[in-house]
Amino acid sequence: MSTQATMRAIVAHGYGPPTGLTLAEVPIPEPGPGRIRVRIAATALNPADLNTLGGAFGDLVPLAFPHVPGSDFAGTVTDVGAGVTRFAPGDEVFGVALPRAAVGMAAMLADPPSLTTGTAAEYAVFEADSPALAPRPAGLSAERAAALPIVGLTALAVLRAGRFRAGDRVLVIGATGGVGSAVLPLLAEAGVHVIATAGAVDAGWVRGLGAGEVVDHHAVDTVADVARRYPASLHGVVNLALPGDALTGHPALIRPGGRLLNIAFPAPDPADFADRDITVETVYGAARPGDLDALAAHALAGTLPDPIGARYTLADGVRAYVALREEHTRGKIVVTIDD
Template sequence: MEATMTAVVADDYGQPETLAIRTIPIPEPGPGQIQVRLRAAALNPADVVALSGTMRAVAELDFPHVPGSDFAGTVTKTGPGSGPGVGRFAVGDEVFGMALPRGSAALAAIVSSPPSLTTGTLAEYAVFDADTPAVALRPPALPAEHAAALALVGLTALPLLRQGRFVPGEKVLVIGATGGTGSAVLPLLAETGVHLIATSTPTDEKAMRALGAAEVIDHRATDLLDETLRRYPDGIDALVNLALPGTELPPFARAIRPGGRLLNIAHPSPDPADFDLEHLTVETLFTHAEPGDLDILAAKARPIRYRSPSAAGTSCPTRRGPTPTCETTTPEASGSSTCDTHRVGHGRGRRRGVRPAGRLCRCRAGRYIRYPC
């Protein structure tokens, strides 16, 4: 009799509301692959976009489709023979990382070499390619729930840090700092010694400062470009864009000093022809894993504590706060709660964590419900 598991499944392209929890066969590893029992997984905006069908040209899905890229879990089987990379892992190893759907091989080749592909992480079990820098051993000090939210955002942040060549004292504005990638970019940037300016709302300001921001600009209450020029009439040294479409970025060149940098990860990318490249470097970076990158991120991940404006309880808000998973929630005065998370690798409400063992948790009323549900 074929062994089965519980998984989140889509039968066709569509919106997240079409996803269903179903029983499907457990995938078996082939040569060069490992099977992992998932302890935690995370859903990213890219997973939802792929499900919508808008990325079909580079990420065609096979149905039934199990979404999910980020994960942490335990190796339960290795593929037959001695396929590439299988020797890196043994049954019982704790692993984490990210992988893309098997129909996304061309896109996965950009993310890592060799590429990292999976059967989908929102399930009790998944199969992964072993010979890839996008999958690594999880150190015991890094909880599975935190590791599962670390890979994609961290592997997006590291290329920005490397290409930016930031030096201490530089003034750097991060647009979209409260998103999942921002939660990785901010602490990594702060570590370089730059003067970090983050866009945020008053609700998230304490979290942004806990992540390393020296200043916060409320982008909803003021014109971001005007406020940046007011504070820095001579210009900032670099702008890191994690949110705005490229067509909205050319005016911000006025706020960057001659010789400065504009680094972007958002889609659509800015057209370099719209900028004076004699005085400004404009680059779009993509998620990419080099050998050892996940080890670097795991070593840098550490807990922070911040006061959330949510009511006290045993779950943390995802709609307004910067974390989808919390290690602890301790009620405090004024109806607030304090949440533990890791500086590198947590996200906002668009990034939902699940614990797929046994039963699948779901977000309800803007909250992440801890397992067991």
């Protein structure tokens, strides 16, 4: 009688905080038709992982337990299912995918949807034909590639929705996080004057990413301070961190016809700003064909600097998720899948 091979993975046994996660042995997933199996080299953690594990998306993403979290990844294809022609065993790949229970949300991420068995594991299975997966180019490390997809795709979505031009002034709230590490450099490359919120300890970090000015939101009221500098003249506000109900004062900073763009949860209700001549939109990092290739090129060229703020091994993966929730981190937390 044969025994199914197992692997190590970070596992949730029910909804709750990351302190309830465990490192466990689970069966190695098999790739079905149209899917590939990847030996994971690195995975990057996302705040959305915590919301999903906590049950915040329970109606949209009803998880089946035990559940392996993780979306961003880089690794090596080890096996392919029937009908797969895009990848072959030995190919180095990277990308992002959502839990199989999140098929509705995954359809917003990519077409066809990008789904996975969970990347906080030694092996994971993915849909082969999604534009949210791509070959990892030589010269781009697995850690760096794993930290790129969600933040990079979200940054591209912000730039597309904002349609900002050289000389525009844009306030970025929550600039020290992972998405900020991509939004700031891409805005700066476009010639946008970026005003970023960050504590004093992180001011140099965000200036290095491309911020022209920094507002210490711990020391001053952000809205009052920016209004003093630029009264009702910003072309846009990009919210990467605050809940929607904390944005009531920020539209006063935006000039008529400007934009309030949001990626944070819970999102602001556009109806709350109906009296303002601005566009209010929550944007999602949908992957278009070629987007990951473009992001990799930006990383190799140095336009997108290395955003990794902390590194853990899979053996310490639970601690990594706890740190994501409880500690202040710059950029991205990456977990390497140690042998």
